[in-house]
Amino acid sequence: MGKQTIIPFGPQHPVLPEPIHLDLVCEDEKVVDVIPKIGFIHRGLEKLIEKKEFTDFVHIADRVCGICSFIHGMTYCMAIEGVMNIEVPPRAQYLRVIWSEFSRIHSHLLWLGLTADAFGFENLFMATWRIREHILDIIEETTGGRVIFGASKIGGTRRDISNDKLKDILKELEGIEAQIRECSEVFLKDSSVKSRLVGVGVLTKEDAYKLGAVGPMLRASGHDYDVRMSPYAAYQELDFVPVVENSCDSYGRCVVRIKELYQSCRLIEKAVAKIPEGAIETKIVGFPKGEYFARSEQPRGEVVYYVKGDGTKMLKRFRVRTPTFANLPPLLKVLTGCQLADVPILVLTIDPCISCTER
Amino acid sequence: MPIAKMTSSVLKILGKKPSTRAYPFYKRPAFKDARGKIVIDIPLCIYCGICMRRCPANAIFTNIKEKVWTIDHFRCVNCKLCVDVCPKKCLSMESDQALPSTTRLGPEPSLKK
Ligand code: SF4
Ligand code: SF4
Numbered sequence: 001m002g003k004q005t006i007i008p009f010g011p012q013h014p015v016l017p018e019p020i021h022l023d024l025v026c027e028d029e030k031v032v033d034v035i036p037k038i039g040f041i042h043r044g045l046e047k048l049i050e051k052k053e054f055t056d057f058v059h060i061a062d063r064v065c066g067i068c069s070f071i072h073g074m075t076y077c078m079a080i081e082g083v084m085n086i087e088v089p090p091r092a093q094y095l096r097v098i099w100s101e102f103s104r105i106h107s108h109l110l111w112l113g114l115t116a117d118a119f120g121f122e123n124l125f126m127a128t129w130r131i132r133e134h135i136l137d138i139i140e141e142t143t144g145g146r147v148i149f150g151a152s153k154i155g156g157t158r159r160d161i162s163n164d165k166l167k168d169i170l171k172e173l174e175g176i177e178a179q180i181r182e183c184s185e186v187f188l189k190d191s192s193v194k195s196r197l198v199g200v201g202v203l204t205k206e207d208a209y210k211l212g213a214v215g216p217m218l219r220a221s222g223h224d225y226d227v228r229m230s231p232y233a234a235y236q237e238l239d240f241v242p243v244v245e246n247s248c249d250s251y252g253r254c255v256v257r258i259k260e261l262y263q264s265c266r267l268i269e270k271a272v273a274k275i276p277e278g279a280i281e282t283k284i285v286g287f288p289k290g291e292y293f294a295r296s297e298q299p300r301g302e303v304v305y306y307v308k309g310d311g312t313k314m315l316k317r318f319r320v321r322t323p324t325f326a327n328l329p330p331l332l333k334v335l336t337g338c339q340l341a342d343v344p345i346l347v348l349t350i351d352p353c354i355s356c357t358e359r
Numbered sequence: 360m361p362i363a364k365m366t367s368s369v370l371k372i373l374g375k376k377p378s379t380r381a382y383p384f385y386k387r388p389a390f391k392d393a394r395g396k397i398v399i400d401i402p403l404c405i406y407c408g409i410c411m412r413r414c415p416a417n418a419i420f421t422n423i424k425e426k427v428w429t430i431d432h433f434r435c436v437n438c439k440l441c442v443d444v445c446p447k448k449c450l451s452m453e454s455d456q457a458l459p460s461t462t463r464l465g466p467e468p469s470l471k472k
Contacts (some may be wrong), residue, residue, distance in 0.1 A: 059415045059438040120388060129380050137390075144394040150438055159392075 002027040007340070011040045013346040015118045018354040022347075034335045036328060042233055045359040047284055049318040054080060054288060054309065057318075058152055061305075064320060065356035066147055067110060068298040070103045072320075072356070073152035078232060079294035079305040080154045083307075092156035093277040097142065098166075099151055100296075101264040101271075106135045106147075106258045109180075109266075110186060111351045115254065116358035118344045119196040124186055124213045127174065131179045138169055156281025164298060166272045177265050184258045197251035201334040201346045208345040213330040214323045216260070217300020217350050222250035227297035232263055238270045250349045257351075287311050298323055300351045324350065324357045375462040390453035394437040396457040397430055403449035404428050410450065439454035 005026050011019035019040040025033035045060055052060060061076035062069045074096055079090060083304040088096075116124035136146050138180040142161050151158050160171075187193055203213065208221035217241060218225055226242035228235045243259040243308040245252040288309030295304050301323030327350040334346055379389060389395060406423040418434035419441060421427060435457075442450045 053413070056413055056415055056440055059436070059440055063436065064436075140393055141390045144390075144392050144439070145437065150394060246417075 020354050029240045029340045034332050042358045049315045053313045054315050067107050068100050070149040071298045075294050075296045075305045077152050079292050079307040082292035083288040083290045086155050089275045091277045091278045094250045094271050095157045096233040097271045101267045106266045123141045155284045199214045200250045202249050211329040214326045216253050216256040220256045221248045222246045226294050227302045253349045294316045324353045324354045393454040395455045396453045402450045403447050413444050
């Protein structure tokens with residue numbers, strides 16, 4: 001046994017913009033133990049529920065995360081709709097699917113870019129983010145915000161997309177998909193990329209299940225679990241089948257995310273083809289009384305929202321379980337025994353979003 | 360052949376325009392209905408303070424006695440809630456973003472009476 005050294009990693013680190021701190025116990029170049037620490041950017045958003053009306057809190061829920069903002073806002077709305085038994089009009093359900101999938105595409109492209117950056121492939125990083133910019137333009141045009149959509153509303157959506165615009169979006173999406181295809185070739189086939197990903201950070205099928213991994217991390221370890229399989233928004237009408245990989249390593253997680261990009265494009269196409277006419281919101285009357293859990297699938301995995309109301313306009317309690325939080329135990333598992341140089345890429349493969357984990 | 364493929368990509372890119380815009384010489388026009396900056400039509404405002412109470416970022420300050428309505432654009436998170444809740448419909452949202460500033464202005468001073 002060699003001498004053990006503790007190397008601090010984060011919360012400020014050149015390759016990882018996320019404020020997580022890890023104490024890496026190393027023997028030479030090998031990481032033998034990891035002690036994580038989070039809590040650097042706690043903002044107290046959950047407490048704020050006692051100060052802001054439940055209808056206005058949608059805007060705060062939207063800002064829990066800077067990347068999957070729409071899905072956060074939407075899941076909060078779903079939770080309140082659950083408490084109050086509100087029926088959301090079908091058109092709004094489809095709009096929610098369309099926007100959710102756009103946020104998935106932009107989040108996965110962001111991840112691909114960051115990963116390319118982490119293994120030192122600057123060009124690829126810029127190429128993926130260039131594609132992402134087209135997606136952000138579509139989002140800004142349809143919702144009014146680039147990453148914070150602000151399009152969710154309890155009982156429906158805040159904005160509608162006209163049918164002509166939906167057709168234009170499909171046309172644009174075709175071009176974007178061709179660009180994604182070009183980029184993903186590099187991720188999937190390039191030998192230098194593969195040498196950083198294949199066989200690195202193996203999380204076995206049993207471990208993934210036992211440690212409660214979610215999202216692409218779980219699906220890359222051979223489990224076909226995706227919250228979009230359960231009925232929420234309009235997913236039940238779109239023949240959703242989750243993307244599953246069996247390689248259990250970082251490469252597998254990359255493959256899952258790339259395949260999900262195409263899958264999201266297909267889902268948007270199907271949703272646009274099926275979207276019904278009609279109202280986009282139901283008026284809400286009264287105040288929430290009771291409690292409810294709502295779940296949805298974010299780009300990073302399953303998010304759980306809990307709300308509890310007592311019949312007044314302020315909620316009593318509000319709680320979020322974010323996907324990154326669920327993915328931390330699996331992360332520690334894959335970090336133990338890895339090479340020091342692989343740490344940034346392994347932390348990235350869970351697609352960490354510490355800001356929403358700490359709220 | 361990877362080299363041949365790379366050379367062809369390089370040549371293709373050399374003939375192309377840059378992918379980025381020459382900001383600040385060229386600014387992309389804002390999208391219609393993008394959420395940019397809150398503006399107020401002050402004569403219509405009755406200083407009721409609803410916008411102040413509902414604003415999630417506490418960016419607005421109103422005072423009915425002294426007839427004051429101010430906004431701190433650096434606090435505002437562009438959610439457009441105040442526009443939705445104003446009873447007199449005197450608030451609106453421009454699609455251009457608030458301009459950057461070298462100082463932290465705080466509330467917009469021009470609107471203090
Ligand atoms: S809600 Fe409208 S009328 Fe009332 S203070 Fe605000 S801007 Fe003025
Ligand atoms: S847009 Fe939102 S954050 Fe900005 S002043 Fe209005 S309510 Fe406040």
